[in-house]
Amino acid sequence: MTKDNDRIGKLVAGVADGQRRALAQAITLIESTRADHREDADLLLEKILPMSGKSIRIGISGVPGVGKSTFIEAFGMHLIDQGFRVAVLAIDPSSQRTGGSILGDKTRMEILSRQESAFIRPSPAGATLGGVARRTREAMLLCEAAGFDVILVETVGVGQSETAVSEMVDMFLLLLLPSGGDELQGIKKGIMELADMVVVNKADGDLAPAANRAAAEYHAALGLMRPSSPNWKPRVKKCSALHNEGIDEIWAAIEEFRTKLWDSNEIPDKRVKQAVSWMWSEIKESLVLAFRDKPEIDKALKKVESDVISGKIAPATAARKLLNIFLKA
Numbered sequence: 161m162t163k164d165n166d167r168i169g170k171l172v173a174g175v176a177d178g179q180r181r182a183l184a185q186a187i188t189l190i191e192s193t194r195a196d197h198r199e200d201a202d203l204l205l206e207k208i209l210p211m212s213g214k215s216i217r218i219g220i221s222g223v224p225g226v227g228k229s230t231f232i233e234a235f236g237m238h239l240i241d242q243g244f245r246v247a248v249l250a251i252d253p254s255s256q257r258t259g260g261s262i263l264g265d266k267t268r269m270e271i272l273s274r275q276e277s278a279f280i281r282p283s284p285a286g287a288t289l290g291g292v293a294r295r296t297r298e299a300m301l302l303c304e305a306a307g308f309d310v311i312l313v314e315t316v317g318v319g320q321s322e323t324a325v326s327e328m329v330d331m332f333l334l335l336l337l338p339s340g341g342d343e344l345q346g347i348k349k350g351i352m353e354l355a356d357m358v359v360v361n362k363a364d365g366d367l368a369p370a371a372n373r374a375a376a377e378y379h380a381a382l383g384l385m386r387p388s389s390p391n392w393k394p395r396v397k398k399c400s401a402l403h404n405e406g407i408d409e410i411w412a413a414i415e416e417f418r419t420k421l422w423d424s425n426e427i428p429d430k431r432v433k434q435a436v437s438w439m440w441s442e443i444k445e446s447l448v449l450a451f452r453d454k455p456e457i458d459k460a461l462k463k464v465e466s467d468v469i470s471g472k473i474a475p476a477t478a479a480r481k482l483l484n485i486f487l488k489a
Contacts, residue, residue: 165203167200168200168203168204168207169207171185171186171189171204172204172207172208174186175208175302175305175306176208176211176305176306176307178245178306178307179306180279180306182306183279183302183303183306184281186204186208186302187281187295187298187299187302189201189204190204190205190295190298190299190302191283191295191299201298205298205301208301208302208305209301211304211305212300212301212302212304212305213304213431214304214309215247215300215303215304215308215309215310215311216309216310216311216330216331216414216418217300217311217313217328217329217330217331218310218311218312218313218329218330218331218332218333218414219313219315219322219325219326219328219329219331219332219333220232220312220313220314220315220333220335221314221315221322221325221332221333221334221335221351222334222335222336222361223335223336223337225337226335226336226337226361226362227335227361227362227401227402228314228335229250229268229269229314230361230401230402231335231359231361231399231401232248232250232269232272232312232314233268233269233271233272233401234401234402234404234407235312235401235407235410235411236248236269236272236275236278236312237271237272237275238404238407238408238411239309239310239411240275240277240278242411244277244309244310245277245278245279245307245308245309245310246272246277246278246279246308246309246310246312247278247279247280247281247303247306247308247310247311247312248269248272248278248279248280248281248312248314249281249283249296249299249300249303249311249312249313249314250280250281250282250283250313250314251282251283251296251313251314251315251325279303279306279308281299283295283296283299296313296325296328297328297438300313300328311329313325313328313329322351322354323350323354326354327434327437328434328438330418330421330427330430330431331356331357331414331417331418332354332355332356332357333355333356333357333358333359334351334352334354334355334357334358334359335359335361336358336359336360336361336374336378337360337361337362337374338360338361338362338363338367338368338370338371338373338374338375338398339370339374352381352382352385353385353388355382355394356388356389356392356394356395356417357394357395357396357397357410357413357414357417358378358382358394358395358396358397359396359397359398359399359410360374360375360378360396360397360398360399361399361400361401362400362401362402363375363398363399363400363405363406364400364402364403364405371398372398375396375397375398378396379396382394382396389421389426391420391421391424391426392417392420392421395413397409397410397413451482451486454485454486454489455489456485456486456489457482457485457486457489460481460482460485461482464478464481464482465478
């Protein structure tokens with residue numbers, strides 16, 4: 161065994177043993193953009209792949225201010241009390257200056273982050289969604305290999321990232337505020353169609369009546385949409401993450417979801433399709449990187465872009481011109 165293989169072997173052993181430090185190092189390795197690290201990451205993934213696949217993967221999103229971090233902390237603590245191990249992969253907005261995470265989920269989930277049975281990993285969203293989605297899939301596999309029973313993927317808000325996350329998880333939860341009405345009108349139909357469960361958070365105190373009305377409106381809205389599964393009709397639940405109310409009912413519904421869709425083979429079939437989709441996504445990402453890394457492209461790009469800006473050539477013509485250079489290089 162080479163020195164690199166020996167190092168990867170020790171890292172695999174640490175992940176398999178559930179060591180959080182080893183897991184953090186493994187995720188750092190797969191997130192690296194260095195070519196030599198990518199080779200090590202591929203070897204690492206190859207070795208841990210047989211250990212993965214036993215958890216339930218849940219995507220969680222919601223409008224700004226809905227209390228995603230408060231909900232995840234309350235939900236995570238409930239799961240730990242039930243004897244489960246919980247991993248949170250939080251996709252944070254990125255600083256345009258440093259490229260780092262802005263929100264810092266470990267500080268927003270202070271209680272959960274101190275639990276031995278929890279693992280929280282914030283990842284900056286970066287300049288493109290694809291980069292995060294690309295590595296979040298791999299991070300999920302590592303967390304499963306480390307023995308975490310529930311993987312929670314938190315997104316930054318309602319938008320394009322939801323589509324990407326919904327395509328890598330078993331179940332998608334959409335958190336909404338107890339306002340309903342105008343908010344319901346403002347939520348894109350496509351986002352609602354992704355949801356396997358809608359959770360109305362902050363359903364407490366003076367907001368309790370509004371939460372009841374909102375839940376009824378969301379239930380009616382979901383009733384007008386065709387369910388994505390013949391074995392599951394999306395549910396609407398209410399909770400107060402701040403006061404730890406309704407969390408047990410949400411988990412009970414998730415367990416019902418998993419049982420029904422696992423027994424009907426829907427989740428295994430969905431994961432197979434997701435794996436193939438992941439492969440094609442990786443091909444597209446890698447081709448773009450290889451395209452930009454070609455010296456011949458770098459040399460021609462500025463001139464071709466200038467011609468497009470000045471209107472000398474059409475964008476499609478420019479693209480074909482650059483592709484021809486790439487293919488002949």
